[in-house]
Amino acid sequence: MALSGGVLKNVVVSFLYLAVWLFLSCSVIVYNKYIMDRKLYGWPFPISLTMIHMAFCSTLAFLLVRVFKVVEDTYSMPRELYLRSVVPIGALYALSLWLYNSAYIYLSVSFIQMLKALTPVAVYSIGLLFKKDSFKSGVMLNMLSISLGVAVAAYGEVKFHTWGVVLQLLGLTFEATRLVMIEILLGSKGIKLNPILSLYYIAPCCFAFLSVPWLILEYPLLREAASFRPDFVIFGSNALCAFGLNLAVFLVVGKTSALTLNVAGVVKDWLLIGFSWSVIKDTVTAVNLVGYLLAFMGVVYYNHSKLKGLQAAEAQKKELPADEESGRLLQETEYEGTGKKSDTQEY
Numbered sequence: 001m002a003l004s005g006g007v008l009k010n011v012v013v014s015f016l017y018l019a020v021w022l023f024l025s026c027s028v029i030v031y032n033k034y035i036m037d038r039k040l041y042g043w044p045f046p047i048s049l050t051m052i053h054m055a056f057c058s059t060l061a062f063l064l065v066r067v068f069k070v071v072e073d074t075y076s077m078p079r080e081l082y083l084r085s086v087v088p089i090g091a092l093y094a095l096s097l098w099l100y101n102s103a104y105i106y107l108s109v110s111f112i113q114m115l116k117a118l119t120p121v122a123v124y125s126i127g128l129l130f131k132k133d134s135f136k137s138g139v140m141l142n143m144l145s146i147s148l149g150v151a152v153a154a155y156g157e158v159k160f161h162t163w164g165v166v167l168q169l170l171g172l173t174f175e176a177t178r179l180v181m182i183e184i185l186l187g188s189k190g191i192k193l194n195p196i197l198s199l200y201y202i203a204p205c206c207f208a209f210l211s212v213p214w215l216i217l218e219y220p221l222l223r224e225a226a227s228f229r230p231d232f233v234i235f236g237s238n239a240l241c242a243f244g245l246n247l248a249v250f251l252v253v254g255k256t257s258a259l260t261l262n263v264a265g266v267v268k269d270w271l272l273i274g275f276s277w278s279v280i281k282d283t284v285t286a287v288n289l290v291g292y293l294l295a296f297m298g299v300v301y302y303n304h305s306k307l308k309g310l311q312a313a314e315a316q317k318k319e320l321p322a323d324e325e326s327g328r329l330l331q332e333t334e335y336e337g338t339g340k341k342s343d344t345q346e347y
Contacts, residue, residue, distance in 0.1 A: 010255075013255065014252075014255050014260075017248065017251050017252045017255050018252060018260070018264050020248050020251075021245070021248040021249065021251075021252045021261070021264065022264060022267065022268055022271070024241055024244050024245040024248050025245055025248075025265075025268050026268060026271060026272055026275065027241050028238075028241050028242050028245050029109060029112075029272060030109065030272075030275065030280075031237075031238050031241060032049065032101055032104050032238070033104045033109050033280075035049060035234065035235075035238065036049065036101060036102075036104040036105050037104065037105065038105065041234070044105045045218050045221070045222060046098055046099075046101035046102040046104075046105070047098055047210050047213055047214045047217065047218050048214060048218050048222065049101055049235075049238075050094070050097045050098055050101055050206070050210055051207055051210050051211070051214060052235050052238075052239055053097070053238075053239050053242045053243075054094075054203045054204075054206045054207040054210070055207055055239075056236075056239035056240070056242070056243060057199045057203045057239070057242065057243045057246065058199065058200075058203040058204045058207060060199075060243050061196055061197075061199040061200040061203060062200060064196055064200075065196065065197065065200045070196075071194065071196040071197060071200075073197060073200070075191060075193075075197075077191075077201065081189070082201070084185070085185035085186055085189070085191075086185075086186075086201050086202060086205060087205055088181060088185065089178055089181055089182060089185060089186070089202060089205075090201075090202045090203075090204075090205025090206050090208075090209065091205065091209050092174050092175075092177050092178035092181060093175075093178055093202055093205075093206050094205070094206040094209040094210050095170075095171070095174040095209075096171045096172075096174040096175040096178060097171075097206065098171075098210065098213075099167045099168070099170050099171030099174065100167075100168065100171040100175075102167045102171075103164050103165075103167040103168040103171065105164070106161040106163060106164025106167070107159070107161055107164040107165070107168060108157075108159055108276055108280070108282040108283075109272055109273075109275070109276040109280060109282065110272065110273040110276035110277060110282050110284050110288070111153070111154075111157050111159070111160075111282075111288070112168060113269045113272050113273055113276075114150060114153040114154075114273070114288065114291070114292045114295070115150060115153075115154075115165065115168050115169070115172070116168075116172065116269070117146060117149065117150055117269075117292065117295040117296065117298075117299055118146065118147065118150050118169070118172055118295075119172060119175070119176065120143070120146060120299055120302050120303075121143045121146050121147055122172050122173055122175070122176035123176040123179055123180065124139065124143055125143075125176070126173070126176045126177050126179075126180045127180055130180055130184065132180055132183060132184065139302075139305075142298055142301060142302050142305070143298075143302075145294065145295075145297075145298040146294075146295045146298035146299060146302070147295075148294060148295075149291050149292060149293070149294030149295030149296070149297075149298060150291065150292075150295045151291070152287060152290060152291030152294060153287070153288050153289075153290075153291030153292045153295065154291070155287060155291065156285040156286070156287025156288040156290070156291060157285070157288060158283040158285060159282075159283065194250050194253075195246040195247065195249045195250045196246065196247065196250055198246075199243075199246055249261065252264070262303060266296070266299070266300070269296075273292070
């Protein structure tokens, strides 16, 4: 009975974490749309909004890591590694956030979520470009089915805006590149950053990179429009939601798994589409839904295939004969003894 009670408690806590994550994730997206849309709050300054988020997240992450020590910095990253690995990732993150927030000015929440179904396509394509993935005809066919579904959804979009779609797709491309570069620049060195440490290291980079285009593109407009002093309640709560979302990701992954988070992400997309249609009163056509359903099925199949591949790799690793494993370890030891730097060696 005690065991059953403990299991039940863990299930309830996990669902609570997921519910908090879903609420914050949807809130950030809808909140950003509300701020950026000219017909709603009417503050169309995506760089400024992103910089507010980064400044707020940098400050809170610094307090959690350095002052209150809630999250331990287990890496104490050397300067050379920071400049060569974290800074490029920060630049890509800054660009993706800038472009994503810009798309809210032109596109509906529902259509943006439909376009985000192209994320696996972008990640796989960038992975092929950087030779992190190998070409497989079955996977490529899966990518084409996702792309076809998104194309159908775009064809059925009533408020289609070419520039908004371009911004969203560029943001998606930079985000996919960032994910691949994390694996190349950090994953190869055995560095895995949780969301709080990611903000601690990356958010200041984002703020620095965004400050240059902000001074050129938005600062003059803000000064002329007398909009340089934003509403602290609106923007403070918006930034707090953004930081809370990162913290919720940390809690959900720690309590459940990254796979659970991915499944919850699919639920979030459908919730946002329904919210956009029923509350915001965005037009969602039958063609939209048919196209997104096709893309959704392709994404589900892709995630299922990736999961089966990971499970097969884990099973094969467990079944590896002892002598073969010993031979592999001996070969690695001899390789490192030649004085060459292995792929996983840290600076």
